[in-house]
Amino acid sequence: MEALILAGTEDTPKIILDKASNQFEISGRSLPEDVSVFYQPVLDWLDKYLESPLDQMELAFKLEYFNTASSKLLLDILMKLESVTEKGGNINIKWHYDPKDTDMQEAGEEYADLVSISFELVPM
Numbered sequence: 001m002e003a004l005i006l007a008g009t010e011d012t013p014k015i016i017l018d019k020a021s022n023q024f025e026i027s028g029r030s031l032p033e034d035v036s037v038f039y040q041p042v043l044d045w046l047d048k049y050l051e052s053p054l055d056q057m058e059l060a061f062k063l064e065y066f067n068t069a070s071s072k073l074l075l076d077i078l079m080k081l082e083s084v085t086e087k088g089g090n091i092n093i094k095w096h097y098d099p100k101d102t103d104m105q106e107a108g109e110e111y112a113d114l115v116s117i118s119f120e121l122v123p124m
Helices: 035-049 068-086 102-114
Strands: 004-006 014-018 023-030 056-066 090-097 118-123
Touching: 004 035, 014 035, 023 068, 035 068, 056 068, 056 102, 068 090, 068 102, 090 102, 102 118
Parallel strands: 023 056, 056 090, 090 118
Antiparallel strands: 004 014, 014 023
8 A cells, every 4th residue: 555645844744654654753843724625635644444454553643733623624534533443443542732732632632532542652
């Protein structure tokens, strides 16, 4: 399966979805002009990944900021991954945040409550 690697910009996060190297990360700032267009390749990649997921996957979120529109797409990503756990796969989310950024910590806590995935809050 081909990796999806998107370089981050001032307004879009760096995304690494690489099944071969077992590296999965979304980092930086997420406030793309058209959030649906930006995240569609990610959702498409995940659909293909879900056809034959790894037994163990760890996705690191290292976001400095995301806007309201991005929050819905991040939840969509988590919900897609939740289906892997329903099939017996093991997904671990690591939500990295600056300890001084209570908004980002609370966002991680809220996502953890919304999905049935192993979710770890990691202060950086």
